[in-house]
Amino acid sequence: MADAKTLTVPKGATGVLVLADGTAVFGRGFGAIGDAVGEVCFNTAMTGYQEVMTDPSYAGQIVTFTFPHIGNVGTNLDDVEADKPFALGCVVRQDVTEPSNFRNVEPFDQWMKANGRIGISGVDTRALTRMIRVKGAPNAVIAHDPEGKFDMAALVAKAQAWPGLEGMDLAIEVTGKDNRLWKDGVWTLGHGYALGEAADERPHVVAIDYGAKNNIFRNLVKAGARVTVLPATASLEAVLAQKPDGVFLSNGPGDPAATxxxxxxxxxxxxxxxxxxxxxxxxxxxxxxAVGAKTLKMHQGHRGANHPVKRLSDGAVEITSMNHGFAVDTDTLPANVRPTHVSLFDGSNAGLELTDRQAFSVQYHPEASPGPQDSFYLFERFVEGLK
Known part of the structure; x- marks a missing residue:
């Protein structure tokens, strides 16, 4: 890492990450050629890089993977959370190797190029992660040029001009545009995605898509629901017109206050x-x-597949998947709302429920893709409660 404004591009460097403070991180570019500006975060998951890149919650972000071997199993048509990537790019330690997995369809670097996403390898991701932990998630530009020709001053200026995620509504950019009936169930090896039943006797869940991961809908189907997906901007009248037994509020990117x-x-x-x-x-x-609490921007956020969360009802610890840079401020919860889960990393709120309404939520991802399956009971609790 060095000051971009005073540094010449090292020999052999074809990729660079330029932070808004002028810091430059050089490496070897792969994937698409060009540049993109966003917030740099880090993800600690050891698996699921294709799910991460296609998670709409990563819109506007550049992902630093702390696990060094990213791309080694290639890509396939099943391990996606949306029909295209939403993360702007990624920063990895080791060069992307030839894929070694029977499910591979396309090497990761080719997949990145085909989808217009920029990658940088050969980076000390441990040092970059430590810097983010100390200073917070920075704004930056990720760039790739096969000839290593970078206008460093222009890249710094671009990073500094980007306003950041706070105050930014990204759900409006990533949501689906039309109403749709969701039918797929969860994936199993050798069978692919199960075909869910759309039987009328199933409880009808209307899911509002703020940038949803597809595996959430699959788990609702697995739990026994009939699922209709509506856009983020769906009106109250549009929701009620579906005659829902229950409403699901999805994950998504950006500042919750703006959305x-x-x-x-x-x-x-x-x-x-x-x-x-x-x-x-x-x-x-x-x-x-909606119940009157406030949200706040976190210093570094939570992103990974191994986050311990304590369930306050019985003290049990769930190992969860997380991806969020904002959090609910527990101190602002009204009297009719109680916290149900808490992060054991930093004590931040990880769940709430209303005491006078049939409503609850969690900060983490119980659909667990990638990650463990400790929290599927939440889907069962929701759907069973609708019958």
Missing amino acids: GTYAVPVIAALLERDVPIFGICLGHQLLGL
Whole structure:
């Protein structure tokens, strides 16, 4: 790492990450050629890089993978959370090798190029992660040029001009645009995705898509629900027209307070009608805002597949997947809302439920892709409660 404004590009460097403070991190570029600006975060998961890159919650972000061997199993058509990547790019330690996995369809570097995403390898990701932990998640530009020709001053200026995620509504950019009936169940080896039943006798869940991971819908189907997905901007009338037995609030990117300008009034109106609600990640934060709590930008955020969360009802610890840079401020929860889960990393809120309504939410990802499956009971609890 060095000062970009005073540094010449090292010989052989074809990729660079330029932070808004002028710090430059050089490496070997792969994937698409060009540059992109966003927030740099780090993810500690040892598996699931394709799921991470296609998670809409990573819109506007450049992912630093702490696990060194990213790309070694290639890519396939199943391990995706959306129909395209949403993370802007990634920073990895080791060069992407030839894939070694029977499920591989396309090498990771080719997949990145085909999808317009930039990667940098050969980076000391441990040092970069430690810097983020100390200074917080920085704004930066990731760039790749096969000839190593970079206008460093221009890249610094671009990073400094980007406004950052705070105050930014990204859900509006990543949400689906149309109503759709979701049918797929969860994936199993040798069988692919199960075909869920759309039987009318199943409880009908209307899922509001703020940038949802597809595996959430699959787990709702597995738990026994019939699922209809609506866009993030769906009105109260549009939701109620579906005659839902319950409403699900999805994950998504950006600042929940910004998304809340149009989402919170709908959620608050649903609460007034005592419509059962279950929220995950951004959906959790929006439910918090709808009951009168506040959200805050975290110093570094939580991103990985090994985050311990304590369940306050019985003291059990769930090992969870997380991906969020904002959190509900527990101190602002009203009297009719109680915290249900807490992060054992930093004590931040990881779940809440209303005492006078059928509504609860969690900050983490119980659909667990990638990650363990400790928390599937939440889907069962929600769907069973609708029968």
